[in-house]
Amino acid sequence: xxxxxxxxxxxxxxxxxxxxxxxxxxxxxxxxxxxxxxxxxxxxxxxxxxxxxxxxxxxxxxxxxxxxxxxxxxxxxxxxxxxxxxxxxxxxxxxxxxxxxxxxxxxxxxxxxxxxxxxxxxxxxxxxxxxxxxxxxxxxxxxxxxxxxxxxxxxxxxxxxxxxxxxxxxxxxxxxxxxxxxxxxxxxxxxxxxxxxxxxxxxxxxxxxxxxxxxxxxxxxxxxxxxxxxxxxxxxxxxxxxxxxxxxxxxxxxxxxxxxxxxxx
Amino acid sequence: xxxxxxxxxxxxxxxxxxxxxxxxxxxxxxxxxxxxxxxxxxxxxxxxxxxxxxxxxxxxxxxxxxxxxxxxxxxxxxxxxxxxxxxxxxxxxxxxxxxxxxxxxxxxxxxxxxxxxxxxxxxxxxxxxxxxxxxxxxxxxxxxxxxxxxxxxxxxxxxxxxxxxxxxxxxxxxxxxxxxxxxxxxxxxxxxxxxxxxxxxxxxxxxxxxxxxxxxxxxxxxxxxxxxxxxxxxxxxxxxxxxxxxxxxxxxxxxxxxxxxxxxx
Numbered sequence: 233x234x235x236x237x238x239x240x241x242x243x244x245x246x247x248x249x250x251x252x253x254x255x256x257x258x259x260x261x262x263x264x265x266x267x268x269x270x271x272x273x274x275x276x277x278x279x280x281x282x283x284x285x286x287x288x289x290x291x292x293x294x295x296x297x298x299x300x301x302x303x304x305x306x307x308x309x310x311x312x313x314x315x316x317x318x319x320x321x322x323x324x325x326x327x328x329x330x331x332x333x334x335x336x337x338x339x340x341x342x343x344x345x346x347x348x349x350x351x352x353x354x355x356x357x358x359x360x361x362x363x364x365x366x367x368x369x370x371x372x373x374x375x376x377x378x379x380x381x382x383x384x385x386x387x388x389x390x391x392x393x394x395x396x397x398x399x400x401x402x403x404x405x406x407x408x409x410x411x412x413x414x415x416x417x418x419x420x421x422x423x424x425x426x427x428x429x430x431x432x433x434x435x436x437x438x439x440x441x442x443x444x445x446x447x448x449x450x451x452x453x454x455x456x457x458x459x460x461x462x463x464x465x466x467x468x469x470x471x472x473x474x475x476x477x478x479x480x481x482x483x484x485x486x487x488x489x490x491x492x493x494x495x496x497x
Numbered sequence: 498x499x500x501x502x503x504x505x506x507x508x509x510x511x512x513x514x515x516x517x518x519x520x521x522x523x524x525x526x527x528x529x530x531x532x533x534x535x536x537x538x539x540x541x542x543x544x545x546x547x548x549x550x551x552x553x554x555x556x557x558x559x560x561x562x563x564x565x566x567x568x569x570x571x572x573x574x575x576x577x578x579x580x581x582x583x584x585x586x587x588x589x590x591x592x593x594x595x596x597x598x599x600x601x602x603x604x605x606x607x608x609x610x611x612x613x614x615x616x617x618x619x620x621x622x623x624x625x626x627x628x629x630x631x632x633x634x635x636x637x638x639x640x641x642x643x644x645x646x647x648x649x650x651x652x653x654x655x656x657x658x659x660x661x662x663x664x665x666x667x668x669x670x671x672x673x674x675x676x677x678x679x680x681x682x683x684x685x686x687x688x689x690x691x692x693x694x695x696x697x698x699x700x701x702x703x704x705x706x707x708x709x710x711x712x713x714x715x716x717x718x719x720x721x722x723x724x725x726x727x728x729x730x731x732x733x734x735x736x737x738x739x740x741x742x743x744x745x746x747x748x749x750x751x752x753x754x755x756x757x758x759x760x761x762x
């Protein structure tokens with residue numbers, strides 16, 4: 233990831249057209265190997281977090297996969313999935329907020345990826361009606377984490393919706409993912425560690441059996457903050473838990489794995 | 498833990514009575530701070546593993562607690578719980594195998610702990626009928642781990658029963674624990690990491706909400722082999738995941754935490 237500030241969108245190859253130009257407060261950051269993709273970000277509206285990088289690396293992707301990202305925000309996960317060694321065939325990013333869907337759409341156009349990524353402005357709860365049941369090989373989601381009641385009133389509307397369970401609950405995200413994925417297909421989430429039981433429980437009752445789990449710890453001797461979980465639709469029971477993902481070696485120093493993740497993402 | 502071989506049971510203070518003497522192939526090992534408790538072991542019949550030490554340290558114990566151990570084997574967990582800083586008031590150890598229940602009973606007598614520990618020869622599935630529902634503050638269990646089909650025919654009957662789901666399934670152990678524990682009381686298990694989803698799922702559907710989880714990894718960069726889970730009867734959702742428990746620093750060297758656990762257990 234390159235946190236490069238840009239005053240114009242030259243490197244993003246945005247067509248010289250008002251529909252594609254950067255709006256107030258927006259910047260372009262670069263992600264992917266050799267910073268191959270530009271992504272429009274905004275501190276006021278939406279900028280992606282480490283969580284997306286973790287999930288973009290964790291999900292199992294095959295080159296023939298048709299993928300859907302539920303709640304794509306500014307479209308970070310579709311870009312990260314196209315950065316993987318085996319690029320999926322197509323990624324659909326679903327986003328309910330018009331402002332974020334617009335940012336994501338402009339990033340797709342700017343990278344010339346309109347044949348690989350489609351951004352759809354849609355409530356994810358309606359995704360099964362829009363795309364049909366069991367149409368995807370992989371469903372990914374970095375859903376809002378916090379209960380609605382915990383909403384921080386100081387946040388603006390865009391961030392509140394992206395971070396809190398306002399438009400969708402965890403149950404709705406998992407239930408929708410379970411209906412979108414084919415039998416034998418995969419569903420991968422990143423979520424808060426304290427919701428692990430909810431995630432695993434909802435996956436199993438929706439017949440997406442959890443098969444891979446990884447915990448993300450800020451330090452080796454601290455409790456994990458995040459969980460990465462991948463399940464298989466109608467898979468048999470038996471979970472594989474990976475070694476812990478440790479973020480910091482010590483205060484201010486990333487571990488080798490995180491440095492490599494940053495370099496690759 | 499002191500892996501001391503003994504040819505007589507002098508230090509265990511076994512009464513000079515045939516009922517209490519060591520049988521063929523049995524030895525006495527010592528556990529607890531300053532090796533305070535003797536325990537009868539036998540390589541042919543039953544000897545406890547690291548798993549029991551982990552659970553004996555992990556479970557939350559209060560000094561007024563009435564505790565039950567489902568499948569106590571040679572009675573290792575009751576001894577380890579009495580070694581804790583806050584000794585429970587009473588521990589009942591339930592064991593279906595007469596030979597193991599006999600070993601456990603002789604260890605209790607040898608340590609003069611008959612007022613604190615009661616060993617009961619019983620199928621754990623009948624424990625609710627024997628002791629009544631919701632009578633315990635804490636239920637612990639290190640149940641058989643392996644599916645019945647995977648039974649190693651080379652093992653003798655005692656070990657097969659202790660290690661495989663022959664007399665009880667995971668569902669039965671968790672269901673029984675859930676009925677024995679009081680509302681607000683705790684249930685703590687150690688189990689194989691690949692069964693984590695089963696453990697958490699069965700706990701939740703039995704209304705023992707998982708509240709504390711710890712994964713045991715042989716090395717920091719390896720997958721965990723074991724999980725330690727504690728739930729609260731009728732507790733609210735929200736799981737606390739502890740830092741990983743790492744066993745080896747490198748080949749042949751224990752981590753500081755394991756050395757301390759050994760010294761204290």
